[in-house]
Amino acid sequence: MQLPPAPQSSFASDNVAGAHPLVIEAITQANRGHFPAYGADPITVRTQRAFRELFDHDVTTHFVYGGTGANVFALATMLQPAEAIVCAAQSHINVDETGSPERILGAKLIDIPTVDAKLRPSDLEFVRSMIGNQHGVQPAVVAITQVTELGTVYSVEEIRQLSDAAHALGMYMYLDGARIANATASLGGTRDALRSFTRDAGIDVMTFGCTKAGGVFGEAVVFFNPEFARRSLFIRKLVTQLHSKMRFISAQYEAMLTDDLFITLGGQANSAAQKLFDKTRSISSLQLHTPPQANSMFPIIGVENRSVLQQWAHFYDWDVAQDQVRWMTAWDVTDEAIDQFVAGVEAVLADGRSA
Structure with a gap:
């Protein structure tokens, strides 16, 4: 499987971002x-x-x-x-x-x-x-x-x-x-x-x-x-x-x-999460329960696909028993990084395999 380049921004946590x-x-x-x-x-x-x-x-x-x-x-x-x-x-x-x-x-x-x-x-x-x-x-x-x-x-x-x-x-x-x-x-x-x-x-x-x-x-x-x-x-x-x-x-x-x-930066992080949700919600094999209320999402991704994605662009498991992971956006996540991350998710899940 050919994956696109990994995004420069991480979707693992807002703790990994730099300072303003x-x-x-x-x-x-x-x-x-x-x-x-x-x-x-x-x-x-x-x-x-x-x-x-x-x-x-x-x-x-x-x-x-x-x-x-x-x-x-x-x-x-x-x-x-x-x-x-x-x-x-x-x-x-x-x-x-x-x-x-x-x-x-x-x-x-x-x-x-x-x-x-x-x-x-x-x-x-x-x-x-x-x-x-x-x-x-x-x-x-x-x-x-x-x-x-x-x-x-x-x-x-x-x-x-x-x-x-x-x-x-x-x-x-x-x-x-x-x-x-x-x-x-x-x-x-x-x-x-x-x-x-x-x-x-x-x-x-x-x-x-x-x-x-x-x-x-x-x-x-x-x-x-x-x-x-x-x-x-x-x-x-x-x-x-x-x-x-x-x-x-x-x-x-x-x-x-x-x-x-602080409000501006919090809003930027929240907006990035909403953009990520909007761009991934149409992927049929990805389970997204609700839109983000702040700057995190908790999709369901099966273990095989999850492993491939995490090796490509690290993010954390959340509830392994439910195949649930966490994607989180920081204040400095760019639209380009979101598009790169979505492209990788689509590449792994595009064949419609169970998420």
């Missing part, structure tokens, strides 16, 4: 001169102010090393001993963090089986009987991911209803926003859209991703709840997330927030 030039320029500027350490530098101070303007709220923002550390840090501020986290079974904290929440926080994860990686108010009904029972952990935090691991996006109303149910039980809401740029672009592409499913929807603490959106490294943890914000300054060091040269993280965010660059 404006982010690199911001880091370069931050490298000129000496500045106070541990977040006392003027870049970090400016960027924290920019986050308050972004949310139009007196939020506390800390910059940390990466996604798993951000999750652990944020949840550590929200939990007391013998308390537990309710999350979707597919969530990153449950399956992709090597047990960090359990090991480092000593907190039990109550993972809820879901079809679409979304939690709903009805999923919290069973924890009602746990509250006050001294023989069991106390459910304290509902943790959601936006965009979810299955590429689905919570609507504003879905988050509001879940937050209302959690708060009615005395629980708090945590949002893992590793792909917050994609979610914001998907739900309207404005600052008001971002505020509608975070600040206005009852989120207490959230992460605000940078790396997947076009940054180099680092994440931000944003506190709406002042009680957790007060604890955060000391817990950040406790869980090894205090960076001495913090300006190199905050500078990236200053670039990302300027002119809402």
Whole structure:
């Protein structure tokens, strides 16, 4: 079988893309001169102010090393001993963090089986009987991911209803926003859209991703709840997330927030996924269930064809038992790369063999 040249862009993950030039320029500027350490530098101070303007709220923002550390840090501020986290079974904290929440926080994860990686108010009904029972952990935090691991996006109303149910039980809401740029672009592409499913929807603490959106490294943890914000300054060091040269993280965010660059880049990634879907949906032997809601697709491809395609242009298996893979687009994926990738898929599947 003769395959076309592999695309220059990868469809394996948004983590494999480079950083946006404006982010690199911001880091370069931050490298000129000496500045106070541990977040006392003027870049970090400016960027924290920019986050308050972004949310139009007196939020506390800390910059940390990466996604798993951000999750652990944020949840550590929200939990007391013998308390537990309710999350979707597919969530990153449950399956992709090597047990960090359990090991480092000593907190039990109550993972809820879901079809679409979304939690709903009805999923919290069973924890009602746990509250006050001294023989069991106390459910304290509902943790959601936006965009979810299955590429689905919570609507504003879905988050509001879940937050209302959690708060009615005395629980708090945590949002893992590793792909917050994609979610914001998907739900309207404005600052008001971002505020509608975070600040206005009852989120207490959230992460605000940078790396997947076009940054180099680092994440931000944003506190709406002042009680957790007060604890955060000391817990950040406790869980090894205090960076001495913090300006190199905050500078990236200053670039990302300027002119809402993060929303633009999230929209570009989402648009690329939609184009990929549109160009592959007519391949009869490729099973595509639903259009992408953000920047990922989960087609069904049989093992033989999958192996050929992955050797040609790597992408990840997702659910091997279902022959499901993941295709993901980054902020810098070009139309040319999409066409090249589609040409390869067509070459392998064009004979109509079972996908």
